[in-house]
Amino acid sequence: MRVDIGNALREVATPGVAVDALDRLDAEVATAHETIAAGMANAEFGYASLNLPETTSPTGIRAAVADVDAEAVLTVGIGGSALGARTVTAALGESNHYVLDNVDPERTRRLLARLDLEKTAVNVVSRSGTTAETLANFLVVREAYESAGVDWTDRTVVTTGDAGPLARLADNRDLPRLAVPEGVPGRFAALSAVGLVPAALLGHDIEAVLAGAREAREGLTGSLHESPAYAYGAVTTALERRGAHINAVMPYAESLEPFAEWFAQLWAESLGKDGQGQTPARALGATDQHSQLQLYRAGRHDKVVTLIRARERADRSIPSTDVEGLAYLGDATLGDLLDAEFEATEASLAAADKPSVRIEIERIDEQGLGDLLFSCEAACVLAGELMGVETFTQPAVEWGKSAARGLLGAADTEEAAAVRDKRTYPIE
């Protein structure tokens, strides 16, 4: 990964980081890196995530899925149990990976009606094995297979923790079972079975994903001047301190649209704590130039825009035309147009005194993807250190879980009572 922070400097944008502030920032990075490196060396909770490029066994994953013959995969999971897996397959151009990561009855019905269940593997993922949305969907999916006369036990792979209902079910039914790695929160688990099983089932080269991640891991040094991942984490944090409370993540590649969602979880759930944290806004280039760019240029100085692209890709020429005013298109390719728009958008933000950071990978392939995922995780861990938050926990989501359980009659919780006490002020 290559990062260009030129347009995040104070000489270009507001907020911006002064060049001489980078040295002070780098001293903070050095200290944080010591903590991170020690955490990695001791495989401490959370920091263990950054060891996955070394500790994940691609042969273990391949072995587990070897007997499952499928043309399509249906992942049943939510949050970190779905976003990484979808990010990987989408980036690799795979269109046969479906995800049930919501409990919308209409969506579940429509999707199950569309799939050829005979040819579809089920990939169910939940660390605890009790995640309400995932288990509810899994029960519905099982029933759909049974109704269709298709044996789900022949084509289901389970990824879960050591104990819990899903682990027991897998063992009772003799299903392939993979482990959610110890000490790795779901949103940091893309480079484990949690993120790689669907790609493996569909025949993609998961070794190369891990190889790309390993290379990025080796590039983690104690300085932002040497490590693109740390440069990104440090500069976005410095901008956050100066008022950039929003991070608009804008890949110029449709196949990275799920990546932006994955990044949004990583950033929000890790750093959104103690009254801090940038709000991720998911955007897509060039499409959102026709939607969000007006705001990014003319709105508040409260955003940094993260522009992401690959330096190489397959291209497609634009047929020439004699239509007046459009001849220039016929001399170009779609890729030329996309690149011109990328650079134009970046410069247009600078011209409006708004900061952006440019991230580039070589190519959107297994290697490039592993690099990108790992680097963003390292950037996030660094940002958490610089901000002084507990990067690897998500305590604020428990309240709602308890309330929902109470409303469904699983327990008599005080949170459910609070729901019933809602202040209403309706207008209809």
Add this chain to the structure above:
Amino acid sequence: MRVDIGNALREVATPGVAVDALDRLDAEVATAHETIAAGMANAEFGYASLNLPETTSPTGIRAAVADVDAEAVLTVGIGGSALGARTVTAALGESNHYVLDNVDPERTRRLLARLDLEKTAVNVVSRSGTTAETLANFLVVREAYESAGVDWTDRTVVTTGDAGPLARLADNRDLPRLAVPEGVPGRFAALSAVGLVPAALLGHDIEAVLAGAREAREGLTGSLHESPAYAYGAVTTALERRGAHINAVMPYAESLEPFAEWFAQLWAESLGKDGQGQTPARALGATDQHSQLQLYRAGRHDKVVTLIRARERADRSIPSTDVEGLAYLGDATLGDLLDAEFEATEASLAAADKPSVRIEIERIDEQGLGDLLFSCEAACVLAGELMGVETFTQPAVEWGKSAARGLLGAADTEEAAAVRDKRTYPIE
């Protein structure tokens, strides 16, 4: 549409609106409504958008598409020329509407390879008829049809302005041509041919969409206490003034995911001006409870969360299970679970002193969708009046367009020169 602002009140959340501030706000609404009503009566630029439920001719749209026989539709457009159309078909559960709204060569190639062109209509939309992304894609699409030996002129519908290359092309080739309505910016055009052609091609009841919108239009009075649309626009604006610089739009329905994107354009491009404007963050319930909720609850007090749901829907029961700890799921439906999570999330935000607004429609069908789209447009127009911005223009996007044209050699622009002068600070 029904709006509940209870959880946006100061007694519940920070920022929040004091109950006695609502009367002062309502006086502003009354004044703004006079401007809006006059603009509608005179069909002034922009305000004319709010007349579309009356002025759009569904029979005209039906007549134009009557001879096009297609099982699928490929829309070629970008921004407002794509988002509304996609929002409408997605909400109606349609899975045969594809959109090319980017110039990513890989995506274009993959999509064209997947479609059965014999059975796919092309819906090309550009007011000027010169939008670079749209015209480039349309040239590529035409070539793909020709390569496949399929006559694109038999199955292409054009929606464009009175003049320009697309209008001429449509006339030369005798293609059905529909008008982008006068005085209506693209992002406000969903309730015209711009948003309704794909739904009409695929046999949906566009009359009912317009009927739902008409009903909402009739509900626009001069008071936020009587008009849900104005209540939403006024309260979000009041919260913006008090520090809610982000509007996280979170429908609890997968079929409204494109709606959140449509809303994001409406809000960002209309209100992101003069250093103001809420940044829309697109979320999805219940999925994003496992991604964004940690931040929404524990992050800065700089957000309002807009929670959207339908009061009725088709449902699906969850099969009962004897798995320990999960029995409670078997007594419920997926819809019960979704509703419990909706209410739990709403209450969990209040418990964290964070504001939210609840929007409900009866059902996600043609009628409910027309209501929702129109009401959000009216809310946005009201917000623009209260903020004192030029709601209907988007001047800040011109810089980048000029730069991109320059980079592609269409003209020698100073913006392109600025791109070439970029300040770089690479880390690799």
